[in-house]
Amino acid sequence: DIQMTQSPSSLSASVGERVTITCRASQGISTYLAWYQQKPGKVPQLLIYAASTLQSGVPSRFSGSGSGTDFTLTISSLQPEDIATYYCQKYGSVPRTFGQGTKVEIK
Amino acid sequence: QVQLVESGGGVVQPGRSLRLSCAASGFTFSSYAMHWVRQAPGKGLEWVAVISYDGSNKNYADSVKGRFTISRDNSKNTVYVQMNSLRVEDTAVYYCAKGSSVTEKRPFDHWGQGTLVTVSS
Numbered sequence: 001d002i003q004m005t006q007s008p009s010s011l012s013a014s015v016g017e018r019v020t021i022t023c024r025a026s027q028g029i030s031t032y033l034a035w036y037q038q039k040p041g042k043v044p045q046l047l048i049y050a051a052s053t054l055q056s057g058v059p060s061r062f063s064g065s066g067s068g069t070d071f072t073l074t075i076s077s078l079q080p081e082d083i084a085t086y087y088c089q090k091y092g093s094v095p096r097t098f099g100q101g102t103k104v105e106i107k
Numbered sequence: 108q109v110q111l112v113e114s115g116g117g118v119v120q121p122g123r124s125l126r127l128s129c130a131a132s133g134f135t136f137s138s139y140a141m142h143w144v145r146q147a148p149g150k151g152l153e154w155v156a157v158i159s160y161d162g163s164n165k166n167y168a169d170s171v172k173g174r175f176t177i178s179r180d181n182s183k184n185t186v187y188v189q190m191n192s193l194r195v196e197d198t199a200v201y202y203c204a205k206g207s208s209v210t211e212k213r214p215f216d217h218w219g220q221g222t223l224v225t226v227s228s
Contacts, residue, residue: 096142
């Protein structure tokens with residue numbers, strides 16, 4: 001099975017700072033890569049799919065890139081409401097493995 | 108609008124069984140695969156199982172294979188997961204999620220609110 005590895009596992013950044021989270025697949029997955037945001041006590045929400053397509057309603061400060069095995073989620077200017085755990089997931093085949101998550105906090 | 112409503116969670120002893128349900132509305136249920144995802148307390152998301160739009164194909168995570176069975180009733184717009192031989196490590200919030208259509212691979216753009224399963228003696 002393909003493994004999904006995120007880094008870092010947590011980060012602390014200041015409001016307005018640029019934040020980057022990486023996700024690496026153990027084998028190529030084309031662009032079948034999604035990013036989810038989960039705020040504390042809430043249901044995960046889809047942010048980005050097809051590696052770089054922003055889900056409707058998601059702020060433009062979020063962006064995604066990559067293909068094959070290496071992917072990146074970027075928050076261009078961190079806002080207080082972005083405090084959450086972010087997960088990548090491969091969805092082109094089963095198992096639909098998630099990364100272990102990246103917890104984002106405000107410094 | 109799309110709605111997914113899980114039910115059936117609760118406290119159960121190790122070795123016992125439980126069946127979760129997820130009632131769907133707001134989309135053509137019979138055209139989409141459906142998934143179960145779980146999240147243990149304080150932990151990350153774990154994909155559990157998928158059933159194809161017509162129920163003909165099913166796949167499971169290794170951690171639940173042989174113990175969990177996913178099924179669906181397209182006449183009732185409902186997907187189920189029968190969980191047998193439950194273990195303490197199955198304790199989690201269980202979410203159902205809408206998957207790929209017949210024609211397109213899709214991420215989980217809709218999730219239920221989750222139902223908590225606690226396995227404890």
